[in-house]
Amino acid sequence: MAEESSLKHRHHTGQNCTDSRRHEGVELTSDPQLDVSGALQIVLSDEEQHRFSLDDEALERMLLQERVKDLHAVVLSVAGAFRKGKSFLLDFLLRYMYSQGSDAWLGGDDEPLTGFTWRGGCERETTGIQAWSHVFVVEKPDGSRVAVLLLDTQGVFDSQSTIRDCATLFALSTMISSVQVYNLSQNIQEDDLQHLQLFTEYGRLAMEEIYLKPFQSLMFLVRDWSYPYEHAFGLDGGNQFLEKRLQVKQNQHEELQNVRKHINSCFSKISCFLLPHPGLKVAINPHFDGRLQDIDDEFKRELVNLVPLLLAPENLVEKEISGSKVTCGDLLQYFRAYMKIYQGEELPHPKSMLQATAEANNLAAVSGAKDLYTRSMEQVCGGDRPYMSPVDLERSHEELKQSCVRQFCGVKKMGGEELCRRYQEQLEQEIDEAYASFLKHNHGKNMFLAARTPATLFLLMLLMYVSSVLTGFLGVSSVAVLCDLLMGLVLLSLCVWIYVRYSGELRELGCFIDRMTLTLWEQRTPRTVFSKLLEVVWCRVTRSAVKRPRQRLSSNNNLKKRN
Numbered sequence: 001m002a003e004e005s006s007l008k009h010r011h012h013t014g015q016n017c018t019d020s021r022r023h024e025g026v027e028l029t030s031d032p033q034l035d036v037s038g039a040l041q042i043v044l045s046d047e048e049q050h051r052f053s054l055d056d057e058a059l060e061r062m063l064l065q066e067r068v069k070d071l072h073a074v075v076l077s078v079a080g081a082f083r084k085g086k087s088f089l090l091d092f093l094l095r096y097m098y099s100q101g102s103d104a105w106l107g108g109d110d111e112p113l114t115g116f117t118w119r120g121g122c123e124r125e126t127t128g129i130q131a132w133s134h135v136f137v138v139e140k141p142d143g144s145r146v147a148v149l150l151l152d153t154q155g156v157f158d159s160q161s162t163i164r165d166c167a168t169l170f171a172l173s174t175m176i177s178s179v180q181v182y183n184l185s186q187n188i189q190e191d192d193l194q195h196l197q198l199f200t201e202y203g204r205l206a207m208e209e210i211y212l213k214p215f216q217s218l219m220f221l222v223r224d225w226s227y228p229y230e231h232a233f234g235l236d237g238g239n240q241f242l243e244k245r246l247q248v249k250q251n252q253h254e255e256l257q258n259v260r261k262h263i264n265s266c267f268s269k270i271s272c273f274l275l276p277h278p279g280l281k282v283a284i285n286p287h288f289d290g291r292l293q294d295i296d297d298e299f300k301r302e303l304v305n306l307v308p309l310l311l312a313p314e315n316l317v318e319k320e321i322s323g324s325k326v327t328c329g330d331l332l333q334y335f336r337a338y339m340k341i342y343q344g345e346e347l348p349h350p351k352s353m354l355q356a357t358a359e360a361n362n363l364a365a366v367s368g369a370k371d372l373y374t375r376s377m378e379q380v381c382g383g384d385r386p387y388m389s390p391v392d393l394e395r396s397h398e399e400l401k402q403s404c405v406r407q408f409c410g411v412k413k414m415g416g417e418e419l420c421r422r423y424q425e426q427l428e429q430e431i432d433e434a435y436a437s438f439l440k441h442n443h444g445k446n447m448f449l450a451a452r453t454p455a456t457l458f459l460l461m462l463l464m465y466v467s468s469v470l471t472g473f474l475g476v477s478s479v480a481v482l483c484d485l486l487m488g489l490v491l492l493s494l495c496v497w498i499y500v501r502y503s504g505e506l507r508e509l510g511c512f513i514d515r516m517t518l519t520l521w522e523q524r525t526p527r528t529v530f531s532k533l534l535e536v537v538w539c540r541v542t543r544s545a546v547k548r549p550r551q552r553l554s555s556n557n558n559l560k561k562r563n
Helices: 002-009 014-020 054-061 085-097 165-176 188-199 201-210 235-245 255-267 280-284 297-311 328-342 350-381 390-410 416-444 449-471 476-501 507-523 528-560
Strands: 039-046 051-054 074-081 129-132 138-139 145-153 179-185 213-222 266-273
Touching: 039 054, 039 165, 051 165, 051 328, 054 328, 054 507, 074 085, 074 165, 074 328, 085 145, 085 179, 085 297, 129 165, 129 179, 138 188, 145 165, 165 188, 179 188, 188 201, 188 255, 213 507, 235 266, 235 297, 266 297, 280 476, 328 350, 350 390, 350 416, 390 416, 449 476
Parallel strands: 074 145, 074 179, 179 213, 213 266
Antiparallel strands: 039 051, 039 129, 129 145, 138 145
């Protein structure tokens, strides 16, 4: 009995997981920390504070793997009321993904169901949001490769969660997923639609501002359907039933009409699948561990039809935001932006969720444009490139900057012109900062720059010496003394600079000397530096020459008078 109970909590680890992952179409992860696949808690729930937090490190480890970070993401999430078999269903989805290319993906009759933890009973099992740690890479019929993520969400409306908790988790999983499976029991009731309206209020506001449906695909999955004589099991019967439920009639109350209009306006595609009851053994056996031999055949037949509808390569729905497909790397930024909102004290207004999406959308565009600039500049003046003329480097910088801004402006973005302009200014500022770094790196490659400070000081000493000799010869002794003092000061600066370079002490003083010599080197030409000095010398010489003749004329006149 203890062994049977423990089977309910098994994961795809060890030999079972290794064998199943050998099937064609599934790539093994290259991250050693994720080699043993299992449910990864990415959104943590604080039951006392009723707050949620993102496990950023775990999410980075999963989404930023080299093999998937640049692939378009397909995110399938299952959400709904608690204790309705969401994790149970997800484990069959895992079987299908690990058995790509096999018709017998459902497994053997005596094989326990493993993957996300699940169990029978009336108390909840999953908390927060969990993701399967292995990201599946699937090749679509057109040859493109996508990354498939499976999410399991905490059941809503349990005895330990507030309405805010339920709305936060459901809205978050809907915003992140490309396909949201709304797991319901027995029927689609009016309160199910009203709760969905609450969770998609963000979509109504987004529709008014950007004229695009904010969410992609919604599937109503009605479990334990008991009326196959009215609407048959499966997708066709489900869509007929859903059309009746979501039909807007003239004699309906305005509130009922608004609920249906909201739902239709928020999702690009809405469907419904009717699933039969899995059987009494599943419902009442406390030791049921998912073996197919205990499940009704009718349930298994419909399950074989349901899972490929969601996960077959030709049916995969890639995640899009504002009309642009999202990679796994971008998805990480959207997760962070959305969680920042939900960590507030109050349930966020749907408008703030739009703002978060717009910011994440613009940040992703900024990140992509800046990455283009960095890669291009590395090719121009990277570590393995030789020294480049600052003029040519600045020209290349301006051309690449304009190209990156054009790329940013060409990406479809949400939030309006004003928000886009603000992020464009941020992009330009970050590019200028990156250029300053590249410029310094390029300067460091110039072998003559290392000798700039001592060369400048030596030149100053030489010029001061020549000036001292010249002014002394012309009789301008005060200027000659000044030149001697300056030459001594420059010599002292040179000695101090050499000491700083040798010992590593007094670095602030050494930096000050470098800045002073840089100022003289770049902002003062010899003509500018010495023009004033020569002007002073010339004035002194001219003044002396004028004064001396006057004294001689005066003395000659006196001699004539005496005679």
